[in-house]
Amino acid sequence: MEKAILPGSRFGRQAAASSTVEQVIAAQKRLAESHGCAYLDLYAAMGGARALTDWGRHPGAALAAMQERFDLKLDYRVVEQSKAEGFELYRNDAVHPTRVGYDLMAEIVFAIVTEEYEGYLKRR
Numbered sequence: 001m002e003k004a005i006l007p008g009s010r011f012g013r014q015a016a017a018s019s020t021v022e023q024v025i026a027a028q029k030r031l032a033e034s035h036g037c038a039y040l041d042l043y044a045a046m047g048g049a050r051a052l053t054d055w056g057r058h059p060g061a062a063l064a065a066m067q068e069r070f071d072l073k074l075d076y077r078v079v080e081q082s083k084a085e086g087f088e089l090y091r092n093d094a095v096h097p098t099r100v101g102y103d104l105m106a107e108i109v110f111a112i113v114t115e116e117y118e119g120y121l122k123r124r
Contacts, residue, residue, distance in 0.1 A: 070111040
């Protein structure tokens with residue numbers, strides 16, 4: 001089973017099983033579907049169980065991967081910052097993103113919603 005780093009641990013330390021997180025996501029998806037609502041799985045979009053570890057240990061590489069995967073139009077200053085020593089997407093508590101981390105998450109959500117909406121318009 002893949003491991004996910006959950007609150008209370010730091011990047012690279014003992015990781016908790018991701019089954020609880022995945023159970024919550026499955027329940028959220030079922031609930032959304034039963035009420036006819038859309039559901040955006042940001043956990044999967046960010047990389048699933050390894051996301052926090054990857055974003056924590058290799059933030060520059062994680063940023064580049066997300067930029068390529070979603071064809072994000074990120075501020076060139078952020079891309080340049082990501083190459084510098086000490087660049088972080090998550091705060092020291094390994095739970096809360098930095099401003100750049102939140103911005104990246106917002107860009108991912110926007111890219112997914114835009115792509116899905118454009119697909120919807122084509123199917124109408």
